[in-house]
Amino acid sequence: MAYDKPIPRPSPHTMPFWEGTKNGKLMLPRCTHCNRVHWYPRHICPFCHSTALEWIEGSGEGRLHTFAVQHRAFGGWAEEIPFVTAYIDLDEGDRMLTVLRGVDPENPESIRIGSRVKVEFEQADNDIHIPFWRVVEEGA
Numbered sequence: 001m002a003y004d005k006p007i008p009r010p011s012p013h014t015m016p017f018w019e020g021t022k023n024g025k026l027m028l029p030r031c032t033h034c035n036r037v038h039w040y041p042r043h044i045c046p047f048c049h050s051t052a053l054e055w056i057e058g059s060g061e062g063r064l065h066t067f068a069v070q071h072r073a074f075g076g077w078a079e080e081i082p083f084v085t086a087y088i089d090l091d092e093g094d095r096m097l098t099v100l101r102g103v104d105p106e107n108p109e110s111i112r113i114g115s116r117v118k119v120e121f122e123q124a125d126n127d128i129h130i131p132f133w134r135v136v137e138e139g140a
């Protein structure tokens with residue numbers, strides 16, 4: 001099935017991230033001054049305002065911080081409603097907004113905050129692989 005949702009277009013600034021997803025890696029920006037990882041990619045560290053940034057390969061693992069069930073969407077996303085969007089606490093630090101797969105949006109009480117999650121990648125076109133996350137171990 002063709003991917004019919006909006007496809008991000010990398011800038012030179014975000015290209016390391018998209019090169020990573022194409023190769024099944026979750027690349028994350030890290031400040032070499034305070035050593036903290038931040039998400040999303042910026043030109044300046046949001047914690048200490050240093051511009052000394054590098055890219056590191058993340059583990060692709062984290063915990064479910066919070067989620068919402070989406071009942072309205074446009075374009076290609078409309079075909080997926082209801083679906084779950086979530087904030088993931090990355091093991092390396094900071095949070096990523098994502099679509100959470102492998103959970104039942106019709107039964108949100110079954111979705112556990114704190115669940116261990118792992119990133120996966122969906123090919124959108126020849127160059128872009130979109131990250132999404134999946135629960136691998138339910139939280140208490």
Ligand SMILES: [Zn+2]
Pocket residue numbers: 031032033034035036045046047048049050
């Ligand atoms: Zn910093």
